[in-house]
Amino acid sequence: MEYLEKLGQRAVAAKYELQRLSTEDKNRVLRTAAAALTTATDRILMANDKDYEIAAAGGMTAGLLDRLKLTPERIKSMAEGLLQIAELTDPVGTIMESFDRPNGLHIDKVRVPMGVIGIIYEARPNVTADAFGLCFKTGNAVILKGGKDAAYSNVAITEVIREALVAEAVTADAVQLIEDNDRAVTTAFMKLKQYVDVLIPRGGAGLIRAVVENSTIPVIETGTGNCHIYVDEDADLTQAVSIIINAKTQRIGVCNACESLLIHEKIADKLLPVLGCALRDKQVEMRGDENVRALIPDAVAVTEEDYGREYLDYIISMKTVSSVEEAIAHINRYNTKHSDAILTGNREHAEKFLREVDSACVYVNASTRFTDGFEFGFGAEIGISTQKLHARGPMGLKELTTYKYLIRGDGQIRS
Numbered sequence: 001m002e003y004l005e006k007l008g009q010r011a012v013a014a015k016y017e018l019q020r021l022s023t024e025d026k027n028r029v030l031r032t033a034a035a036a037l038t039t040a041t042d043r044i045l046m047a048n049d050k051d052y053e054i055a056a057a058g059g060m061t062a063g064l065l066d067r068l069k070l071t072p073e074r075i076k077s078m079a080e081g082l083l084q085i086a087e088l089t090d091p092v093g094t095i096m097e098s099f100d101r102p103n104g105l106h107i108d109k110v111r112v113p114m115g116v117i118g119i120i121y122e123a124r125p126n127v128t129a130d131a132f133g134l135c136f137k138t139g140n141a142v143i144l145k146g147g148k149d150a151a152y153s154n155v156a157i158t159e160v161i162r163e164a165l166v167a168e169a170v171t172a173d174a175v176q177l178i179e180d181n182d183r184a185v186t187t188a189f190m191k192l193k194q195y196v197d198v199l200i201p202r203g204g205a206g207l208i209r210a211v212v213e214n215s216t217i218p219v220i221e222t223g224t225g226n227c228h229i230y231v232d233e234d235a236d237l238t239q240a241v242s243i244i245i246n247a248k249t250q251r252i253g254v255c256n257a258c259e260s261l262l263i264h265e266k267i268a269d270k271l272l273p274v275l276g277c278a279l280r281d282k283q284v285e286m287r288g289d290e291n292v293r294a295l296i297p298d299a300v301a302v303t304e305e306d307y308g309r310e311y312l313d314y315i316i317s318m319k320t321v322s323s324v325e326e327a328i329a330h331i332n333r334y335n336t337k338h339s340d341a342i343l344t345g346n347r348e349h350a351e352k353f354l355r356e357v358d359s360a361c362v363y364v365n366a367s368t369r370f371t372d373g374f375e376f377g378f379g380a381e382i383g384i385s386t387q388k389l390h391a392r393g394p395m396g397l398k399e400l401t402t403y404k405y406l407i408r409g410d411g412q413i414r415s
Contacts, residue, residue, distance in 0.1 A: 001188045007143055007176050008195025011116045014141040014173035019092075019113055021170070026137055027086040033164040034082035037129060040160045041075050047156035048125065055123065055149050063253030063312035068123040068150055078129040078157075081374070085133040088378075091398045092139050106408045111401045113139035115197040118189065119382070120145045120211055122203035125153035132161050132175045134382050138400040141174055143196065145189055147203070148181040155179060190215040202383045205310065205336075220391060222383030225255030225338040226310045227368045230327040230353070232344035233264040237271050239365070240343045241278050247341070247367040249282045253312050255384060256339050256371040260307060262327045265291065265320045272296055272318075279316065288318040307334045324349045328356050335359055337386045339368040360386055360393040 021029075037044070048070040055068055097109040117140045121127045128144060135142040146154040154177055162172040178189060190199065193216045201211040205224045212219055229247060231240050247258035263271060268291060276296035279286055286292070286299040287306050293299045299318065306317040307330070321327045324342070331340050341363035342353040350364045361371045361384075371394060373381025378396030385391040391399035 001185065003180065004178070004185065004188055004192055005195075007178065008116070008192050010173040011141040011143050011176060012195050014171045015113065015115050015139070017171050018136065018141060018174055019139045021139065023090040023092075025170075026090065026139075029165060029168045029170055030082045030086040030133060030137065032168050033129075033132070033161050034079040034086075036160050036164040036167075037075060037079040037082070037157070040156070041072055044075055044153065044156045044160065045070060045072070047152040048150075050152040051123075051125075051150050060123075060149065061253075061313055063314075064123055064149075066251060066253040068125070068153075070125060070153060074126060078126050081130055082133045084374070085137050085397070088137070088397060090137060091401050096403060103412050104410065105412055108406045108408075109403055110406055111398070112404050114400060114402050116141045116143065116195055117400065118143045118145070118192070118196040118199040118217065120186065120189070120199065120201045120203070120207065122147040122207060123149035124202070125150045125157060127202055128154050128157040128177070129161065131382060132158075134397060134400055136174055138397050140400060141176075143176050143178065143189070143192075145178040145186055151179070151181060187214055190217065193217045200383055204312075220383075220385055220395070221387045222385050222395070224310055224336045224386065225257070225384070226259050226308060226334060226336045227256060227338055227371075228260045228262060228331045228335055228340040229258050229368065230262040230321075230324070230331070230340075230342045231264060231267065231271060232324060232327075232342055232346060232349050233266040234346040234349065235264075235267065235271075235343040236345060236365075237267065237274070240271065241275050243341075243343060243365070243367050244275060245278050245282060247369055248279070248284060248316055249314070250367075250369055252314055254369075255310070256368050257312070258341075258368055259309060259311050259316060260334065261316055261318045262330060263292070263318065263320050264324075264327075265322055268292070268320050269295060283314050285315045286318055287315065289320060291320040292318045310336065324352060328353060332356075332358050338384060339363065339371040341366060341368050360384065 091111045094111045095108050119131050158177040165172045196217050199217040200220045201208045272295040287302040288299040302317050337359050339361040340357050340359045354362050373394040376394050382395045
């Protein structure tokens, strides 16, 4: 596809230019781009209003509408994310290892950019700025393919950033947006291996599955979050209610929101009536097993499918268990290896949970909502990796680099 070929060629040319920039140059550009986003707030909001009106009229769920919606505060947060990235240590050029061989060769293992990164994402326009910032700081060119639901927003944000790059005499092709929303174009992008070094999907299970199954480019899986909280028999129940409400309702349309709740049967009669009231006040639909429904009469029957669902909505699945072992087994069966938590005062149970739950982020007595690059001190993130090769959990700057070996000799030949 000629359109994509040209994008790929420009991205490859851009990556070599970016790799010659100093850390000071990159930080200056990031600050200029941050200021440009703030200055262009009205322009970006006008574009976002178009997307939001179309999505709302089309019946988009509340959780996804929340992801799509931009406000002056969220644009300010996008700009602050770029400023934070500018303040972070540049990993490029870091010597990871250094050693000498008996034959006199000196070998350095050094962090370097990946090259060209492709990102496919759904209705989250803030990803446009976050992806640019992280890729630019690490010397990578980026090709973005946002979802059609945020088409106007993504174009506006990308234009503002490209204008900032030009103002700093840096190639605008450091960031490119695929504006054609035809599915055939997206599928063809997944096969642009000649130009793109790694592909990162950010979105729901369907998007991630489509990318993994169709891409010829190496893929880093991110995003889908069926996150669990297990309330142990030794939990502080007042604290538990507070944590669950935060994890479920603080923002429902995000991958680190709690979707599934497990309760030890010994404390169910004390916890569930109070928790039910709190969830009801937040308009959360509760889907529970027989024990849950006996204590929360307006809960509906949970299904096997519910246990594996990422709702991104005001819905939560609930199940009682008889032990921490049963809770761990349930979580490892149904989770998406994103974020899971135990609420307990029992140190032995906490340590067992930390060891045995197979997720990128495992919590004790805290909300799953902290699985976030900003909260971890990484600045903006490229996504939450739920796989195990190369990167896992919130992906910051280091996760967008690879390495190469630099070998210095003085005439050695191999016998």
